[in-house]
Amino acid sequence: MKFADRYQQFMKEQKEEVPVIRLSNLKAVLKNCEIKDMHPKDRNTEEDCDCPVCDRTFFPSILKDMSVVVNFFNKRAQELLYSHLASGFKKYILRLKRKLKLKASHENMIKEAQDLVGYATITAFAIQKILKKYDKVHCSKKGQRFKYQAQTMKLELLKSPWLLELMAFHINVSKNRDERKAIWFVDFSLHKDDEHRPLFLVNLPHSIELNLDLTCPICLDTVFDPVFLTCSHILCHMCACSVASVTIVEGLRAATSAKKCPICRKGGVFGGAVQLAELSMLLSRSMPKYWKGRLQRERQERIKQAKEFWESECRSFLE
Numbered sequence: 001m002k003f004a005d006r007y008q009q010f011m012k013e014q015k016e017e018v019p020v021i022r023l024s025n026l027k028a029v030l031k032n033c034e035i036k037d038m039h040p041k042d043r044n045t046e047e048d049c050d051c052p053v054c055d056r057t058f059f060p061s062i063l064k065d066m067s068v069v070v071n072f073f074n075k076r077a078q079e080l081l082y083s084h085l086a087s088g089f090k091k092y093i094l095r096l097k098r099k100l101k102l103k104a105s106h107e108n109m110i111k112e113a114q115d116l117v118g119y120a121t122i123t124a125f126a127i128q129k130i131l132k133k134y135d136k137v138h139c140s141k142k143g144q145r146f147k148y149q150a151q152t153m154k155l156e157l158l159k160s161p162w163l164l165e166l167m168a169f170h171i172n173v174s175k176n177r178d179e180r181k182a183i184w185f186v187d188f189s190l191h192k193d194d195e196h197r198p199l200f201l202v203n204l205p206h207s208i209e210l211n212l213d214l215t216c217p218i219c220l221d222t223v224f225d226p227v228f229l230t231c232s233h234i235l236c237h238m239c240a241c242s243v244a245s246v247t248i249v250e251g252l253r254a255a256t257s258a259k260k261c262p263i264c265r266k267g268g269v270f271g272g273a274v275q276l277a278e279l280s281m282l283l284s285r286s287m288p289k290y291w292k293g294r295l296q297r298e299r300q301e302r303i304k305q306a307k308e309f310w311e312s313e314c315r316s317f318l319e
């Protein structure tokens with residue numbers, strides 16, 4: 001079966017209508033392209049590949065679809081994860097709101113996480129494929145460039161912190177490996193390399209690997225209470241606060257845009273950082289001894305920072 005048909009079928013099988021990348025519209029644009037029949041030899045420079053007719057419709061259309069899809073995915077993933085992490089009465093209300101029967105919630109949650117991971121990955125492939133097709137038709141690199149632009153606009157699904165959280169969530173709630181296998185050709189797990197450093201391995205179709213090294217570049221240990229910066233790098237919460245020159249009480253939102261990521265040196269990456277609660281839970285379960293020791297050490301530091309923060313607040317109030 002062709003990819004476009006498989007994509008459509010996957011979306012049809014979803015229990016409710018979900019936003020999609022309208023591949024047929026985009027294909028129709030490329031089909032009517034005027035320069036596609038030009039011989040590649042006649043297109044020596046980048047300007048020869050320029051196609052204002054396609055560009056006017058192709059990129060705005062795919063951008064619109066992508067933002068609808070990414071917003072939908074992020075919102076749904078957050079709702080699901082929030083209902084997992086929420087407790088007591090709040091959890092009950094949330095589940096009622098989501099029309100889930102409490103009895104079947106475990107199976108429902110697993111199914112929903114699987115559907116969302118499948119949805120994100122198959123959509124990411126659909127986007128990659130149509131951008132490649134754009135480049136093939138035009139003999140250009142514009143499609144690839146657009147892909148990198150989308151990453152900086154946080155529209156790349158495979159780089160979404162919520163996809164990582166959903167995968168960690170799925171491992172956390174699955175009772176066995178069989179429950180975990182059933183996602184659209186996606187396999188992921190937590191591993192340790194030869195030097196016992198933890199790695200989050202993600203294998204996608206077409207032998208694409210999205211492996212994440214979970215060693216913090218600041219403390220050089222396994223990320224503790226991890227946060228996902230907007231540049232896609234992961235640090236311990238405390239380490240991120242020290243790099244961003246804020247206390248744990250003020251939080252990363254108080255960081256100025258001048259503070260840079262210690263890995264890629266990009267600025268303004270702390271304000272929109274996402275706390276990876278599911279990954280944190282997964283790591284704490286897989287290395288309980290390390291987690292407990294780190295928790296004890298950090299608790300003292302957190303108390304110290306909180307004390308200093310409130311003392312300075314009191315001083316400035318009295319002055």
Ligand SMILES: [Zn+2]
Nearest residue numbers: 033034051054
């Ligand atoms: Zn064209």
Ligand SMILES: [Zn+2]
Nearest residue numbers: 216219236239
């Ligand atoms: Zn660290």
Ligand SMILES: [Zn+2]
Nearest residue numbers: 231233261264
């Ligand atoms: Zn970075």
